[in-house]
Amino acid sequence: MESSKLNRLFIQDSRKLAIAPSTMRSKGCFAKMRWLTIVLVACLFWNFSSLVALAAPQDSQAKSSIQPYLDRVQEQITEFTLDNGLKFIVLENHDAPIISFVTYANVGGVDEPDGKTGVAHFLEHLAFKGTQQIGTTNYRAEAKQLNQLDRLFADLQEAQKSGDERKIAKLSDKFVATQSAASKYVKQNEYGNIVDTAGGVGLNAATSADYTSYFYSFPANKLELWMSLESERFLQPVFREFYPEKQVILEERRMRTDNSPIGKMIEEFLDTAYTAHPYKRPVIGYQADIESLSRDDVQKFFQAYYAPNNLTIAIAGDVDPEQVQQLAQTYFGRFQAQPQPSAVDKPEPPQTETREVTLKFPSQPWYLEGYHIPALSHPDYPVYEVISELLSSGRTSRLYRSLVEEKQVALSAQGFSGFPGDKYPSLILVYALTSPGTSIDDLAVALRTEIDRLKTEPIQPGELERVKTQLKAGLLRTLDSNMGMAQILAEYDAKTGDWHNIFNELTKLETITPGDIQRVANITFTQENRTIGRLLSSN
Known part of the structure; x- marks a missing residue:
């Protein structure tokens, strides 16, 4: 169901974040380093080892040698927009007879009306229940x-x-x-059974604060079947089994938030860090809101935000772009054009003093710090991603070496940017789990020491280059697929206005300097901009 960076990174710490404001239908979380998605494209042509070698800092010709492959990929991507405003992005790749499809709705938890939290996530569940012809x-x-x-x-x-x-x-x-x-x-799970019978795999969806996406893959000869199925479920959806599904969602919330110490902490932390912007609300919704939601609420939300001009469809694989356009016109051209949905109009005012939240649960203590940062579209956003990687990328990261190995005040320590989303200004979050016998205060001092180092000590060029190379290699390991590429194309187009922006990100990454790291750290990591979360043990 919902998907977020928080879910990915805390799950890495022994799945402690299965409780976060994120619940998933299955494996549909996309672990991506956004400013590096450009390198993913090259993996369609190169094997992993050769690309990592080209990314090595000592190879001064790496960037220029990658460029011909990047140009080739761009030539294989086409786009078109139907008269009703629905945009298609098509990546033609004949390496295997498989096609991956992503329907990206530019709507998430931030777009929900007050008092109706959870409706975007609820709608995602119901989108699998069928139509007037399927499921009944x-x-x-x-x-x-x-x-x-x-x-x-x-x-x-x-x-x-x-x-x-x-x-x-x-x-x-x-x-x-x-x-x-x-x-x-009701014909239970008929939509999924049709997909399975036709050889489809990975039928899934994800809801986040920023967007909702629906995705799966088919054999190459099932392109028209996908067109028929996907257009039908968003042209004539029937929100059947609404009330039983509500109980499923309420149970998800109980399991991942209400009965989970870190899940409850995250909900309270966001509510403290934000005073106005809807990033403060949990994507799964508040219990009272979920309980009061009606089918009419979901229908109104669907009609407002699932307009064709608020959808982007990305198709990657063994396809003929001309055939895609012909079939898209036949099936998706039936959608009626609608007014563009309104954007979020509740900007978060600048934070002027430290905010704190403390909770007590029978849990090992956790310590969190969050700082407000700009949105994905800001020129400095790649710098924040590099800072996150520098602090928390595995056993060579600064937080791990200092807090876990040297000072032994933490069992784990992580950090990441773009929490809980990145379409709007958000947070860079750092957090750590205390080691036995360590106080939260000692852990806080050690963690903040590493943050302050970013402000006072210029990073050595070799360490910066190592981080950049790690990012490239990590991205290739997680997103070397048609599905990953389709997701990125759709998301980048919706969030930045043009999928071509993917191909500018490698240049941005390569140009980041130690001075940029220090400059951004001094702007961001201030007492006034800090939110602190303490999860203390009640045992």
């Missing part, structure tokens, strides 16, 4: 039961407000009976 044995009869369920739910809400226990009991019995009647028409 008799839609006309089913629709009557679904509408009756909605009326009963509204009546129940009113009865609960009034406290009329007799009426609540009567309506509850009727609601259960009607839900049972509606379920008789």
